[in-house]
Amino acid sequence: MSLIETITFSNLDNGSANLFAFENHKNIPFEIKRVYCIMDAGSNSRGFHAHKMLKQVAVCLKGSCRFVLDDGSIKEDNISLNSPAKGLLLHEMVWHEMHDFSKECVLLVLASEKYDESDYIRSYDEFLKVAQHA
Numbered sequence: 001m002s003l004i005e006t007i008t009f010s011n012l013d014n015g016s017a018n019l020f021a022f023e024n025h026k027n028i029p030f031e032i033k034r035v036y037c038i039m040d041a042g043s044n045s046r047g048f049h050a051h052k053m054l055k056q057v058a059v060c061l062k063g064s065c066r067f068v069l070d071d072g073s074i075k076e077d078n079i080s081l082n083s084p085a086k087g088l089l090l091h092e093m094v095w096h097e098m099h100d101f102s103k104e105c106v107l108l109v110l111a112s113e114k115y116d117e118s119d120y121i122r123s124y125d126e127f128l129k130v131a132q133h134a
């Protein structure tokens with residue numbers, strides 16, 4: 001079994017531009033309640049948490065970065081995002097990390113819920129305890 005679930009987005013532009021659309025329950029499998037963007041991450045890795053309930057889709061609009069996904073038993077540590085045509089599903093209760101941001105990386109994240117710090121599990125030990133009892 002793989003933890004890697006991706007969505008392919010079509011370029012909808014008829015001319016020389018790129019146009020990608022993200023729609024609730026159409027190409028995004030939930031209702032989008034929040035959109036955020038990470039850029040200028042420099043050489044810092046990010047993430048290092050899981051969400052209890054939140055579902056997300058991450059899309060690298062420009063540049064590239066590498067995701068690590070870990071559900072407590074399977075770990076995928078080399079998931080490259082480098083195209084606006086590819087979305088990575090970040091399911092609830094999956095530990096995720098982001099590494100190797102390129103200088104120009106613009107990472108868009110579509111989220112199923114508003115921001116709620118109490119939904120985060122930021123300790124890997126705590127994550128493993130919860131994941132193993134799920």
Ligand code: T46
Nearest residue numbers: 034036038046047048051056058090096098109114115
């Ligand atoms: C995730 C990965 C992929 C807010 O106040 N509102 C928000 O909507 C978000 C996303 C963050 N924040 C605050 C919370 C922290 O004080 O922004 C600060 C940085 O957040 P964090 O350290 O969680 O950033 P990342 O890049 O490690 O994680 C982010 C998302 O927070 C997280 O949900 O799944 O991107």
